[in-house]
Amino acid sequence: MTGNNGVTRWAAASLALGLALSTTACGGNLGSGANSGAQDFPGGQPVTIYVGQDPGGSTDLIARALAKGVSDDLGVAVTVENKPGANGALAAKELAGKKPDGHTLMVYNGSLAYITPLAVPPGEAIDIAGYEIITGISQDDYVLVTAPSSGMATVEDLKKAGRPITYGTTGVGTGSQLSQALLFAQTGVTATPVPFDGGSPTLTAVLGGQVDVGSIQLGEAIEQIKAGKLKPIVTFAEKRPSYLPDTPTAVEQGYTIPVQQSRAIFAPKGTPQSVQDRLRASFQKAFGAADYKKFNEDNQLTPNEVDGTKLREQWTASLDGYRKVVDQFKITLGKK
Amino acid sequence: MDLSPVIDGFGVVLEPANLLYCLIGVVIGMVIGVLPGLGPAATIAILLPVTIGLEPVTSIIMLAGIFYGAQYGGTITSVLLRLPGEASSVVTVFDGYALARQGKAGTALGIAAIGSFFGGTVSIVALSLLAPLVAGVALDFGPPEYTALALLGILLVSTVSSGHRLKAVIAACLGLLLATVGRDGFTGAERFTFDNLSLADGLDFVPIAMGLFGLGEILHNLEERHRATPAPVAVANVWPAKADLKQSSGAIGRGSALGFVLGILPGGGATLASLAAYALEKRRAKEPERFGRGAVEGVAAPETANNAAATSSFIPLLTLGIPANATMAVIFGALLIHGVSPGPQLVTQEPELFWGVVNSMYIGNILLLIMSIPLVGLFVKILRVRATLLAPITVLITLIGVYTVNNDVFDIVLVIVFGAVGYLMKKFGFDPGPLVLAFVLGSLLEDSLRRSLLIFDGDPTGFLTRPISGVLLAIFVLVALLPPVRAALSRRRARQP
Amino acid sequence: MTEPGSRSNGDKTAADPPAELSLADAVHEVEQAEHDLRPPAAGPVTNAVVAAVVILLGAAALLGSWSLGVGSARTPDAGMWPFLVSVVLVVLAVVLLVTAKRTSDAERFSRGSWLVLAGLVTMVVFVAVVEHIGFEIPAALLCFVWLRFLGHEGWRTSIIGSAGVVAAFYVIFVAALSVPIPHLF
Incomplete structure (x- = not known):
């Protein structure tokens, strides 16, 4: 039976290799982990x-x-x-x-x-x-952006929209949501939050006009702003960030909402x-x-x-x- | 069309590590294609832990190689032993084995290899041309479109797959429910976690896929009565004669086109494509009675079509983020593990990954063509490895492999539970494929639906007034209603004399 | 027993001159081929029990999601989606129950089912002890049971095979890849 012999030979070879290697490998690892005390941090552990x-x-x-x-x-x-x-x-x-x-x-x-x-x-x-x-x-600062096709460029435009605004947030309980909720509450604009999973999907939704506006971290939006694919409306910083000198801050426009x-x-x-x-x-x-x-x-x-x-x-x-x-x-x- | 990303993609494939894993993938694919038992979905699921340490593009190149490699491998046993290694090679048995008995096994294998290569290549070229077009409308895909697309994808896979349609949809519902386990991203509420911390971030895809596909299949096979492996027919000259090539060239061309189209459709895939291509050739043939008695076209058509379909089923996955069949669902999961979410954005956001994977299929198909003809003898020898030896090894790879993903024993518990579930599902006629697929798409579907409702201010008619989601939902309704209506009509007709 | 392949296909075409292998026929034939070595189909009682179990599962999910809060279309709550899905599940399962008599794709439990149970037990033993005594002993045990009792291999092959497999796993996972799987040696 050749199959059987093959298995035997293979098993013997791997056993030998295993024995040879086990001398170099560490012993059992059961109950280990507690030994890495404060003295030898990081102690070679990742x-x-x-x-x-x-x-x-x-x-x-x-x-x-x-x-x-x-x-x-x-x-x-x-x-x-x-x-x-x-x-x-x-x-x-x-x-x-x-x-x-x-x-x-x-x-x-x-x-x-x-x-x-x-x-x-x-x-x-x-x-x-x-x-x-x-x-x-x-x-990191937040910036309120919209797609150029929305025809909105200022907070005033949002007020005049004459319909409920949808705004994309990077999630429930994020600065993105808080900044916009505060802005729309103070300006008296009726608006519905639509939560996404993080900055990138929110950006995509604003770009595609799925939502009217979105508040996104500056670092994530800057490329699209520079490329003209997104229009910045306001930033939620305390002072105009040096990266966006021409965009007003919400504070400048009279709203008390610095959110970072x-x-x-x-x-x-x-x-x-x-x-x-x-x-x-x-x-x-x-x-x-x-x-x-x-x-x-x-x-x-x-x-x-x-x-x-x-x-x-x-x-x-x-x-x-x-x-x-x-x-x-x-x-x-x-x-x- | 800007060709530079395509060329960069070739640069990615030709990196030694990627070439190596492409080779490993297609060899594994051929081996499991030869061996009856584990299919490509199960194999890819079992190998998921291995890919976690790899670059995303490398791991998908390997997993894709397993998938289309299996289509080649399945042919060998169909022709030589009348044992289809894969479901997609079942019809190859009809004429392939007949040819082998006439001493023309080599011709059958050669034609199958050439047809497979041709079909695969046609699909890759079409994929390269089509994908960027879809990416062009990527921004038009908002939450409502994703909702409609995911619904349609799940329904198509459930209804078109072979087996009991109602049970398939039930399995899909179970998958959707399993996907809701864990913390809800909209409200932060814990759902169905039973206060178990290990369930707080939801069920992991890896143990579910490994359990349902891998262990479930192994356990299910345990019940099978042993079949004696017949002695393989000797293989002589593998290069087909010119006359045979000429005779099958039409079948190869039609098989490529048919396979490509059926592969794109969700729920289609390799098995359906091979069946349809065989049926088409037989219908077109001047002497249909030759089929089943050793017609070369009867081998060429299904083998070309299954490979074309295997390749083109990547299109909906890579361009829309909708897996067209169970294997694609597992690859979808592999992409998610690597932090890549497949969708219309993929081509533009991850051009290296996209073109790397697409172009790896050219290389993989060439590797398969080179290997499959001279190495037929070797693959036949693999058949001598008994399934009884492989089963415990596969089980151990699964149990230890799933542990390595998160170094969590709870994952081993999960994989065993889902192994048992997978066995019971197969036992009672439920295909686990729709479950895994629905599980993978579940959170996308739910999140998109809830986002859409917010955007529409609670008005569900919003889905119908947007062109893309409206059309998709109309197709959904058609597909959902067609089978019951047709069944009712035929019952009525049967009653009328 | 219907044989997959040329003969049964030939018979069909002989009886049906247009020589058309419809898709449904072909799918049926593929399934037939796969079912040849399987246990026989289960009766209507099994089918009804399966449907009932699915109904219970759906009902449990229904109650669970209701308690999470369903909300409204304007403000969907955490339980809305699972609620919708479980409603569909329960309805479909009821249809399954009603048509239980006509379904024929479930299998009966056979003597082979005990093998499956034994296989599951070896895995449960593995996971129960792996954290305490490492993977080597339970893995060897699992391998031996699968080879000797589930695979009907000889004693010699089973013993040597399971030892070899465990040694190979040790070399690959512990020595070469340093995977932190609990191990004894």
């Missing part, structure tokens, strides 16, 4: 950075731009893992359940910390007190201080790289590389501020 958005969006690009620098400094692989869903709440929940050993981090979007709590029932929102903050990263996106690196609660410090040092190095600085400029991002304590203050202040305006105008962002 680091994973969660991104709660789809690949290609600005959060993803930022994570990837940083991963390389951090990997070089730590000397281990740093991989970016996209876990999109619920504006990053899924990734944040998953992060909370991970071992606090510095091997799992996340690029946390400010909107999840200071806007989502306004949109979901109390108790469902994720509290940033449940995480360690390694470092702030950068800020901010990003930071989060780690699970209980990550040892020494590991946090080591990571912060690594990110500082990555921030300093010339490539990364150019990346910020190319994507219209304003650096906000503050430490964890400062960032926590910033975000808490934003949440309190927004809560006040939302209550004042009786805006409902989501399901209460």
